[in-house]
Amino acid sequence: MRALVWLRRDLRTIDNTALIRAMDKVEQSSGANKGLIALFTVTQKQWQEHAVSAMQQQLIFRRLQALTRELAELKVPLHIEVVDSYQDCGSLIAQLCERMSIEHVFANSDYEFNEQQRDEQVKSRLESDNIGFTLCADKCVFAPGSILNKQGSYFKVFTPFKNSWLQRFDPAQLVVRKPVALATNGLFDARQALELPSNIDDSQVVHNNTTHNNATENWQVDTQSIINQLRLFSFQKANNYHDNRDVPSIKGTSQLSPYLALGMLSVRQCIARLLNGRHPQQLSEGEQTWLSELIWREFYQHLIYFQPKLCKGANFVAWCNNIRWQGDIEHLKSWQQGTTGYPIVDAAMKQLNQTGWMHNRLRMIVASFLSKDLLLDWRFGERYFMSQLVDGDFAANNGGWQWSASTGCDAQPYFRIFNPISQGKKFDPQGEFVKQWLPELQSVPDKYIHSPWLWEEFASLDYPDPIVDHKKQRQRALQMYKEAKNSEC
Structure with missing residues (x-):
């Protein structure tokens, strides 16, 4: 054959x-x-x-x-x-x-x-x-259609999905197969096997108006190096993942997402390495938190399978189709370039634009800011992220954006609106991350690092005023969502 x-x-x-x-x-x-x-x-x-x-x-x-x-x-x-x-x-x-x-x-x-x-x-x-x-x-441990609720339908809330996933999961059946070289292959020519086609080079890259330098040297591409990174995280960082994953100034996340997005690493490899022969109930709190993140990825894969409308730009929640986005489209460029005047937002966008990657906590902050402070359609952010991310994965990206914008499946309630100032104070209290990506704020005291416009020497900084007032925009957002929900038929 x-x-x-x-x-x-x-x-x-x-x-x-x-x-x-x-x-x-x-x-x-x-x-x-x-x-x-x-x-x-x-x-x-x-x-x-x-x-x-x-x-x-x-x-x-x-x-x-x-x-x-x-x-x-x-x-x-x-x-x-x-x-x-x-x-x-x-x-x-x-x-x-x-x-x-x-x-x-x-x-x-x-x-x-x-x-x-x-x-x-x-x-x-x-x-x-x-x-x-x-x-x-x-792509998943359990393919879409194999994890269903008692009514025989797909889960629309994550926690019951996760519980059903864990109940069905048997570590003994988690097999990571390694292929063995073919004995013979009539289509294999050893002389040509290591030659890439001459028409495959950087000229094939389709540029999407990116502002980063397109360098990917920080990401490994050989299998052994990728597996070593998985091992290092599982053995040295996973235990503290629940505490460190929200702090952008330290490398507390796995940073394996580019490899999962392109299938350079399978979710089964990740779970097998994390468990290391144990049952999920034996995992530490940090390890269980990371396992939950992997199950979230599967949850979103199942959603796009059962709801193809998500791939067509639709809101998951029907009443959200009534939202009348009231933001100024000119603010989109400020958000994209990291010039909103809110340091945690701007630093996160600078990181994305320059590296193609963004810390997960920051993804939630900037997504909430776009939809609930700037009152702009989440789809603008979803597409911009895909055009910049080295770990772009449609299901995860769409799920994350709709979660933040409160339009998605099991999303945060629309009245939960991240305050970019308090989020910055909580997860980057000394402004270490902010100052790394916004060196123009190096001289700002810690007290004012997340609201530099309150500092008496703000005028001397080469940094913009906030483009919107968070308190006012929060009230506008609440009214915008409330009107949309009340107009539901």
Whole structure:
């Protein structure tokens, strides 16, 4: 048998369900004409439509170089093809299958609406050519549809979802499979296996008006380095995760999100390393908090599967469609550039723009500020984040934004509005993080670091006045949401 494994956001060899099933299928087949190739499709216009950041694109290309070598060790060549959009994938794969006598294509399921449509189109095209197409459940520990409430419907609140997830979870069944190199592969040419196509380089990166330098050197791309980072976090930082994860001036988070977003690391690898042979009930408070964050990721994956409208820019909560966003669109640019006059917001946006990453607590603060202080549609922020983030993941990003804007599934109540001043004082009391990203505030005393306009020497600073008054905007936001909710039919 000859097979093809189509890699998408699962750029790894370890614990890659589709890859391992394809390898098993080839090994178990009879006959001398065995073969397996891996394929990655660069869909540039689709990436642009989805606002995939230049940082993430660069990380993808760097990872493909490492993945080419890792697959070669398994005697599997990686083919990289460039097409415009998902609509072109069916023809491309069909032609590749015809040219190489491929009988079956394997891939791991994606749950976003466009991606599901893509796979349906590819399946239809291949089956018309009598070529098999198998989608594998890989992205989540429990695939969407396997965690349901007593009514047989999907969960709309996280805590019951998490409880059901934990009740069903059996550590003994958590298997992280490592592939074994194929004995023979008629499609593997050792002389060409380590050569990336000449048309894959930085010129392929679609820029989205980014202000950062597009450098991804801080993120590892070889599997061993990524696993080492997971081990380091699990053994040294996870215990204190519940205390340190909200403090942006220290590295208290795992910073594994770029690897999870691109599938360079699987959620099963993360959980297996965290448990290290234990049951979830035996985890410390910090470890359990991190496990909850991983389950949140699954919760959002399940949501986009059951509610494809989320992939089309819709609010999850129906009455939120009545919200009349009253903000000044000119303020959007100030928010994007980190010039709002609120230090914790501005420092967070500077971090995002320069590194492609933002601390999770800060993501909530700046999202709340955009929707509830500036009274601007959360969709502006959602898309801007995707255009900048190195760890951009649609489900997690959409879920986070709708949670902050109180329009989403199990979101914070609309009357809960983060105060950027008190949030700064609570999580960055000495302004260490603020001063790192806003050096113009170095001379500001700690007492005024989160409200520098109150400092008597504020006029000497090269820093803007607040573009809005938080107290006034809070009242406007409450009225805006209340009117929308009261107009619900």
